[in-house]
Amino acid sequence: MPTPKPIHVLSDYVINKIAAGEVVERPASVVKELVENALDAGATQIEVEAVGGGRQLVAITDNGCGMGRDDALLSIERHATSKILDVDDIEHVATLGFRGEALAAVSAVSHFTLTTRAAADEAGTEVTVVGGKLSDVKDTGCPAGTRIEVRRLFFNVPARRKFLRADQTELVHIRQMFIVYALAHPEVGWRLVVDGREAMRLAAGASLADRLRDIVGADLSRQLRPVGIKRHDVSVHGYAGLPAAARQDRTEQYIFVNGRPASAPAIYHAINEGYHTLMPPGRHAPIFLFIDVDPEQVDVNVHPTKKEVRFRQPGAIRDAVIEAIKHALQPAPAAAMPNSLLTMPPPLAASTAPTATQARLLIPDLPPPRTFAFPGLPMLPPAPPATPIGPGAALPPAAPTAQAAPGAAAAPWLWCRVLGQVGGLYVVLETEDGLVLMDPHAAHERVLFEQLLKQYTSHAVKSQGVLAPETVELLPAAAEVVRDNLPLLREMGFGLAEFGGDAFIVDAIPACLGGVAAQAVLAAVAESLSRGGARGGDAHWVEEAVAQAACKAAVKANDVLRLDEIEQLVVALASAAMPYTCPHGRPTIIFTSYGELNRKFGRA
Numbered sequence: 001m002p003t004p005k006p007i008h009v010l011s012d013y014v015i016n017k018i019a020a021g022e023v024v025e026r027p028a029s030v031v032k033e034l035v036e037n038a039l040d041a042g043a044t045q046i047e048v049e050a051v052g053g054g055r056q057l058v059a060i061t062d063n064g065c066g067m068g069r070d071d072a073l074l075s076i077e078r079h080a081t082s083k084i085l086d087v088d089d090i091e092h093v094a095t096l097g098f099r100g101e102a103l104a105a106v107s108a109v110s111h112f113t114l115t116t117r118a119a120a121d122e123a124g125t126e127v128t129v130v131g132g133k134l135s136d137v138k139d140t141g142c143p144a145g146t147r148i149e150v151r152r153l154f155f156n157v158p159a160r161r162k163f164l165r166a167d168q169t170e171l172v173h174i175r176q177m178f179i180v181y182a183l184a185h186p187e188v189g190w191r192l193v194v195d196g197r198e199a200m201r202l203a204a205g206a207s208l209a210d211r212l213r214d215i216v217g218a219d220l221s222r223q224l225r226p227v228g229i230k231r232h233d234v235s236v237h238g239y240a241g242l243p244a245a246a247r248q249d250r251t252e253q254y255i256f257v258n259g260r261p262a263s264a265p266a267i268y269h270a271i272n273e274g275y276h277t278l279m280p281p282g283r284h285a286p287i288f289l290f291i292d293v294d295p296e297q298v299d300v301n302v303h304p305t306k307k308e309v310r311f312r313q314p315g316a317i318r319d320a321v322i323e324a325i326k327h328a329l330q331p332a333p334a335a336a337m338p339n340s341l342l343t344m345p346p347p348l349a350a351s352t353a354p355t356a357t358q359a360r361l362l363i364p365d366l367p368p369p370r371t372f373a374f375p376g377l378p379m380l381p382p383a384p385p386a387t388p389i390g391p392g393a394a395l396p397p398a399a400p401t402a403q404a405a406p407g408a409a410a411a412p413w414l415w416c417r418v419l420g421q422v423g424g425l426y427v428v429l430e431t432e433d434g435l436v437l438m439d440p441h442a443a444h445e446r447v448l449f450e451q452l453l454k455q456y457t458s459h460a461v462k463s464q465g466v467l468a469p470e471t472v473e474l475l476p477a478a479a480e481v482v483r484d485n486l487p488l489l490r491e492m493g494f495g496l497a498e499f500g501g502d503a504f505i506v507d508a509i510p511a512c513l514g515g516v517a518a519q520a521v522l523a524a525v526a527e528s529l530s531r532g533g534a535r536g537g538d539a540h541w542v543e544e545a546v547a548q549a550a551c552k553a554a555v556k557a558n559d560v561l562r563l564d565e566i567e568q569l570v571v572a573l574a575s576a577a578m579p580y581t582c583p584h585g586r587p588t589i590i591f592t593s594y595g596e597l598n599r600k601f602g603r604a
């Protein structure tokens with residue numbers, strides 16, 4: 001039997017060092033804690049500095065309320081906070097912090113200097129702490145507000161130091177943290193200084209749209225659509241990216257709950273759901289969502305470093321987010337949607353009219369560009385041939401946005417010129433904003449999908465009899481799906497009867513799918529649904545079935561298309577509600593803006 005060891009109470013010094021391990025993981029966590037304090041102090045200007053990936057120095061300067069000498073000394077004590085008094089206060093705490101742990105933890109594992117002055121005080125205070133031990137306190141002259149310098153993080157915790165990554169990696173985390181808070185607070189002015197050089201400067205008093213454009217750039221912000229709904233007690237606003245801007249991870253997804261950076265499985269599910277049929281699984285559109293709910297509906301008292309929040313009623317949040325996204329991606333009234341959500345600088349074509357030298361380079365016998373009116377109007381007569389024909393010279397007269405009825409889609413182009421097909425497949429288009437490559441199969445799928453789904457949901461599917469009814473023999477699992485869903489398939493426009501065993505007689509198919517073989521369409525729909533398990537709500541089932549049918553009926557990759565067929569497709573796609581992806585989420589078009597081309601050719 002081992003002899004029991006005596007128990008003793010740990011000293012504050014040891015406790016702080018242990019706690020520091022929980023609160024401070026890396027230099028970016030220092031940025032998080034200090035930036036949150038600056039925001040809680042009401043700062044309107046915050047500067048973040050990092051040297052050597054934040055290991056050598058992280059410094060945060062703010063113009064917030066500052067502290068007097070007594071509070072400055074108290075602030076570095078463990079469990080010292082000005083933000084709550086009692087545990088019930090946590091329920092409606094409006095500040096980002098409330099535990100009173102951060103300054104104690106950070107100063108326990110670094111060389112820490114706090115310089116602060118309350119506006120009303122004459123002199124400021126400078127407090128120095130080294131590895132948790134107070135080493136100096138003195139009066140100092142300083143501007144109102146607070147500056148905290150954290151040097152040599154983890155100098156006294158070699159185990160933690162070993163876990164830090166290369167400076168560059170730590171810097172990426174710092175930058176990310178900076179961006180999160182800069183997005184959450186466009187009203188605040190921000191500056192990020194890296195190794196002595198200004199890396200980002202964001203003006204105070206910005207709108208969310210301005211802040212987004214400053215951070216993510218003009219190209220991405222063109223692909224964002226405004227989100228804004230309120231359902232009962234949940235309000236969701238922000239911006240949702242078009243599927244074409246999706247990527248493989250969630251790094252461009254920013255979620256804020258009651259102003260705090262947050263994550264929750266319920267929200268991610270809801271986002272996926274909102275993008276259902278617009279994106280393949282595993283792709284994630286950029287999204288900037290601000291969710292506001294009654295504070296009592298959210299539990300923020302989870303682990304201090306975790307962004308995860310818990311909701312009392314996750315269902316309500318989920319429904320609101322799904323609806324908000326679906327709504328945002330739907331066509332918006334043309335007047336409010338001049339091709340993009342944010343107020344953009346004038347399109348490149350208008351601002352850089354070709355000069356005489358450029359005009360000489362133009363190829364003289366390209367087909368003229370066509371002007372398109374949306375939505376769904378037939379192609380307008382070709383623009384009058386301009387002399388000389390070319391991108392600039394041939395700019396059509398005022399684009400016909402004004403004619404577009406409310407409900408018009410955010411058309412991907414107002415005019416375009418079909419230049420031809422490359423690789424025996426891709427269609428090349430010139431538009432007012434740039435160059436477009438279109439996959440005709442994916443585009444056709446999208447067009448058929450929307451037609452059929454629209455007819456289905458308005459109970460107006462046109463069914464078309466087939467000349468000779470076909471017997472379709474299905475695999476057992478597929479046959480079962482069809483049997484279980486006969487009424488639904490009939491509403492979709494299939495004329496169907498059981499023929500015994502796993503066979504069915506098909507005597508009609510949805511008219512918009514044109515003359516495809518009934519056998520092929522039905523088998524594809526049934527088999528894919530049986531593979532997918534055909535579960536989920538009816539809405540899902542129908543969307544999936546319609547998507548399959550559209551895929552089967554769409555032009556095939558190696559079909560040769562005539563110019564007029566391509567033009568029809570271009571018009572139909574541009575009038576689609578969601579023209580950027582096929583129903584399985586693959587892109588229909590790849591767009592390269594003239595801005596991007598100019599950059600690539602070094603014509604800044």
Ligand code: ADP
Nearest residue numbers: 037041075081082097098099100101102103146
């Ligand atoms: P918490 O933020 O949870 O209260 P901290 O350890 O982060 O705990 O900060 C302790 C206290 O120090 C805060 O409650 C606040 O009163 C004060 N404080 C910290 N940073 C600042 C700042 N930048 N400006 C003004 N006061 C601050």
Ligand code: MG
Nearest residue numbers: 033037097102
């Ligand atoms: Mg704090």
